[in-house]
Amino acid sequence: QEHLQESGPGLVKPSETLSLTCTVSGGSISPYYWSWLRQPPGKGLEWIAYISYNGRTNSNPSLKTRVTISIDRSKNQFSLKLSSVIAADTAVYFCARHRDSGMDVWGQGTTVTVSS
């Protein structure tokens, strides 16, 4: 049974870069697509970006200029960097695996707060 675990700082200062890693265990990072999503407190889900096992990426146009997504197949990990964060970036961040048109395996989520 595949398991995803998000990791990274829970507190980031405004204007700095948020960095998160998702570690895939119990399975291989190939041949899937992988996504980062977030959910601000009390609000709905927002897709941030996806990356394929061989590095193809796409991201939410509203975040595109600030988002970098990368993959390390040797470590079975993929990562998110979100630059120039503001308070509105405060959210629970999830990583997830794509299967067909859905995301069938999710991490438990990690809370990131943007505050000085």
Next chain:
Amino acid sequence: QSALTQPASVSGSPGQSITISCTGTSSDVGDYNYVSWYQQHPGKAPKLMIYDVTERPSGDSNRFSGSKSGNTASLTISGLQAEDEADYYCSSYTSSDILVFGGGTKLTVL
């Protein structure tokens, strides 16, 4: 404002059926059979309930079904149970090969 439009809330009594709608455009829901539905209980990660408009993950309850007509997709839950009380989100791929979500629907089991 979300790209896909869902009702903010729906409710039903145990044993009844309810339907949640998800309205998009001809650039997402209307043009692709790539709609999925997620259930989310408070403080938990979302769970995939339906993908490719009508498909259910193996082993999941057949009380959940999906459909689509034009630019609107729907999730139907039959034989409503207390454990179905949760937030539900629809999602679709778009012509730009990105993902969009609905704003979410809170289901209350009376």
